[in-house]
Amino acid sequence: MNAAEHDTTAAPGPATGPTVALSAQGLTKDFRGFRAVNNVTLDVVEGQIHALVGPNGAGKTTLFNLLTGYLKPTAGTITVHGKDITGKEPEQIAHEGVARSFQITSLFDNLTPREHVELGLQGMAGGGLNFWRSDKRLLQFRERADELIREVGLSALADRPAGELAYGQKRALEMALVISLDPQVLLLDEPTAGMGREDVDRTIELVKHISTGRTVVFVDHNMHVVGSLAHHVSVLMAGEVLAQGTYEQVRSDERVINAYLGEESHA
Numbered sequence: 001m002n003a004a005e006h007d008t009t010a011a012p013g014p015a016t017g018p019t020v021a022l023s024a025q026g027l028t029k030d031f032r033g034f035r036a037v038n039n040v041t042l043d044v045v046e047g048q049i050h051a052l053v054g055p056n057g058a059g060k061t062t063l064f065n066l067l068t069g070y071l072k073p074t075a076g077t078i079t080v081h082g083k084d085i086t087g088k089e090p091e092q093i094a095h096e097g098v099a100r101s102f103q104i105t106s107l108f109d110n111l112t113p114r115e116h117v118e119l120g121l122q123g124m125a126g127g128g129l130n131f132w133r134s135d136k137r138l139l140q141f142r143e144r145a146d147e148l149i150r151e152v153g154l155s156a157l158a159d160r161p162a163g164e165l166a167y168g169q170k171r172a173l174e175m176a177l178v179i180s181l182d183p184q185v186l187l188l189d190e191p192t193a194g195m196g197r198e199d200v201d202r203t204i205e206l207v208k209h210i211s212t213g214r215t216v217v218f219v220d221h222n223m224h225v226v227g228s229l230a231h232h233v234s235v236l237m238a239g240e241v242l243a244q245g246t247y248e249q250v251r252s253d254e255r256v257i258n259a260y261l262g263e264e265s266h267a
């Protein structure tokens with residue numbers, strides 16, 4: 001099944017079909033002779049939320065790292081809005097409007113959410129991540145920072161040290177940092193990993209909210225999250241795309257049931 005057949009956002013019209021935001025063609029990654037990603041071809045349609053799922057070791061993280069430039073492919077190409085970004089550095093890919101979620105380790109315990117976002121905005125504005133800049137200079141980013149913090153539901157905690165935030169709140173702060181880059185394509189690596197049900201549901205709503213006007217690719221093991229968010233699902237198995245389609249389509253696919261959804265109980 002082809003992503004183009006499930007587009008929900010592109011205007012009707014030209015036979016060219018929906019716009020592809022991010023595309024992998026024949027993407028392959030070998031680690032010392034072990035093929036972790038094998039000839040993966042997939043299109044992420046602009047404006048859609050695209051899930052990458054699959055059993056442990058299927059190659060999801062490797063594919064994610066290839067798409068964001070943290071790993072270089074052994075073969076194949078990656079394009080963003082038609083532009084070839086294969087082999088480019090993560091920073092160059094970020095310049096093309098592709099951002100990925102930060103890991104929790106990138107937060108500083110002593111800095112508040114507001115300071116984190118202000119510094120992120122400062123870095124993006126070309127000021128670099130200079131902690132010794134004057135408060136006055138940072139003030140210019142305050143308004144936007146407060147807006148982003150509000151968007152992720154952290155206004156009440158804006159001035160608390162990040163080290164005091166609960167796990168789900170730290171993940172929300174990471175989300176604010178990613179969207180502060182104002183990416184067109186947002187890649188979220190297991191946005192609900194390690195969360196309890198309440199935080200999972202909050203994160204689902206948050207991802208829906210921040211996906212407005214953006215394209216989102218996410219990796220997640222939680223089928224409730226995938227079913228709630230994804231317009232399109234690519235199922236990986238042993239480094240290959242086993243099936244693609246809507247959540248309903250892939251979950252009723254015999255190959256997927258055999259290979260993966262049998263594991264759903266411990267997702």
Ligand SMILES: Nc1ncnc2c1ncn2[C@@H]1O[C@H](COP(=O)(O)OP(=O)(O)OP(=O)(O)O)[C@@H](O)[C@H]1O
Nearest residue numbers: 031034035036054055056057058059060061062063
């Ligand atoms: N740097 C590496 N060197 C060697 N093998 C690797 C490396 N990174 C990943 N692999 C192997 O590639 C395969 C795919 O791993 P990957 O982490 O991409 O899977 P995954 O689908 O993300 O799994 P999980 O859901 O457990 O995170 C695994 O067999 C893994 O052991």
